[in-house]
Amino acid sequence: MPVLRQRRAGGVRPRPSMDLSEEQIRLRLAEAYTPGVLASTDGYADLLLGMDLKCAAVLILFTRQGGAWSIVFTRRTDQVEHHKGQVSFPGGACDAGEASPEQTALREAEEEIGLKRADVRLLGRLNDVATITGYRVTPVVGVMPQDYPLFPAPQEVERIFTIPLTWLAEAQNREERSLTPGGEQHPFPVVVYHAYDGEVLWGASARILLNLLGVLGI
16 A cells, blocks of 8 residues: 655755644635635736636645655646646646535545545635636645555556655745746746656646745745
8 A cells, every 4th residue: 555755855854934733824824815816827827817717726735744744746647638747736627516626626636646535634725826728726725644545546647746845945946947847948937846756846836836835934
């Protein structure tokens, strides 16, 4: 039974400012959330404001590893429709009849990584982001139990892994550039994290992560 284990990264130690309780995270999310407001996403959010954006949601999952917070990510397969092979949060398009982003995010997480909905403690939301593929994405934030067994959906998820919050918060571990990791020219500068355990976080998922760090004040 696979269980998430954190890869050791030299010199990474939890800092007091990042050792937030669940209640502190919940309060900071509530203070920063503004319904209907779009957060900036790689410079093109304003270009999409007049478009009929499709509904989507992702689940930003916190989990405790080694006494500190880590965030759960997936690497998508080459068989999905959008963002093939990219690092992302569990999530996807809203289904008809779903009344909230939480329903969408929890359903997608259950389908993609085998995380049962009842095992997630929801903490709040971030402001929506617009993606270049025409989606309005609501990032939902939650916590899953430590050492929880996860199972990637073969058609959608190539790998499930975690990155420590301390590492994600270090500005030296990321940069903005106009070339994507695949060498393609992007119309706006994109956030690209340096590789962690062979995985590169960039684009909309990286922007969402930066929005989270800003809300948490780290």
